[in-house]
Amino acid sequence: MGCVKLFEDYLPRRPYHTDDLISGLKINKKEKAKLARLIQPNGPTHRYWMVFDLDRTDAGMHWDNVGAPAPNLIARNPANGHAHLLYLLRTPVRTAIDGKTAPLRYAAAVEAGLRNRLGADRGYSGLICKNPINSHWITHQWQADPYTLDDLADYIDLTPEKAREKPVEDYGLGRNCILFDQLRAWAYKAIRQGWPTYEQWLNACLDRARGYNINFTTPLDISEVKHTAKSVAKWTHRNFNRGTFDDYVARTHTSRIQAIRGKKGGKANGKTKREQGILLLKSGAAVQEVMRQMAVGRATAYRWSKQI
Structure with a gap:
């Protein structure tokens, strides 16, 4: 399946679109919107495409000159050579709050790194792009297979570990x-x-x-x-x-008390767990009872019994 077909398949159900930015954006069903010159490539919950805006006459081949990965699609303006470069992600990045934070931060770091390598426009919002389906643009497909984030990171020397350490930029994702x-x-x-x-x-x-x-x-x-x-x-x-907050506070309070006791070596009434266990044994408690009350293993309770 070609990337142009994938672009069409992954369009939002009701994307923004327009033929002229001066006249403003419209929202329509995908079947109508996909005919416009400019269209929204990603919805609000998933990022399928990383899109970069290059305002230069050689935008169609600039990626190769700077050692960037080959775009899946390029939609180029025949009048001035300016273009949008589109990279398709094999696994879309979920941008909703219930998505995992680490992949989103990693994707944001990769996106920022590619923008820097390409010299793409930092002011580009990414909301809409040149529609590669529309014949107004010259469309090229360079890379047939989608990229993983690791694939793209190879071109900018970025690992997930480095992405976690790197401050998130006020750009794109x-x-x-x-x-x-x-x-x-x-x-x-x-x-x-x-x-x-x-x-x-x-x-x-x-x-x-x-x-x-x-x-x-x-x-x-x-x-x-x-x-x-x-x-x-x-x-x-x-x-x-x-209700849930009160439960949370109670659990947190209990955990803190237990942590404090743990730091004190399990002391209660001024006695360590070992001292309490020995007292129980001296009072006639069985080893099994000491194990249960003091939450210790058989070897520990048996060792205490030898100290009576």
Whole structure:
């Protein structure tokens, strides 16, 4: 299956699209939207394509000159040579809050590294791209097979370990990481201020997410912001309510007490676990009873019994 066909298959169900940015973006079903010159390649929950914007006359072959991987697709403007380079991921990166954070951070680091190698436009938002289906553009398919993140990372000397150490950039998928981190950190604390209804909480999360988003050099599209806010609101409202929080506090308090006791060598009433066990044995308790009460193995209890 060619990559142009995959591009069509992976389009969102109702993507943004337009023939002219001056006239603004529209939203329609994929069957109609796919005929437009410009279209949204990725939905708000999954990233199938990494897209880079090169505003240069040799954009179609610049990737080879700088030692970057061959794009799966290039959609090039015949008038000036400017192009969008599209890299297809074998496993799409989930950008919703219920997705794993590590792959998202890794993908963000890979994307930023490729942008730097290609010299792509940092101000490109990634929301829409030149539609390789539309005949207005000159479309080339260079690489037939999709890439893994590790495949792409080979070109920028980046491993998952280095990606974890590398600060997330305010670019592309990095914005999703930053928005998640900021919104979740705020939500975990803020929901405890009055335990709002879901509708109140959703509106609060959306307001906060919009506030974080406007601080990005190139803000995320509002649909991605809304999806992130909804995901955070739903998850925290379901998992953080007065009852579950009280249980969490109680468990945490118990764990801390146990940790303190552990640091003191298991002391209770000023006596160590060993001293308590020996006292039980002296009082006539069987080895099995000492094992149960003191949560120790047979060898330990038997060794204590030899010290009576």
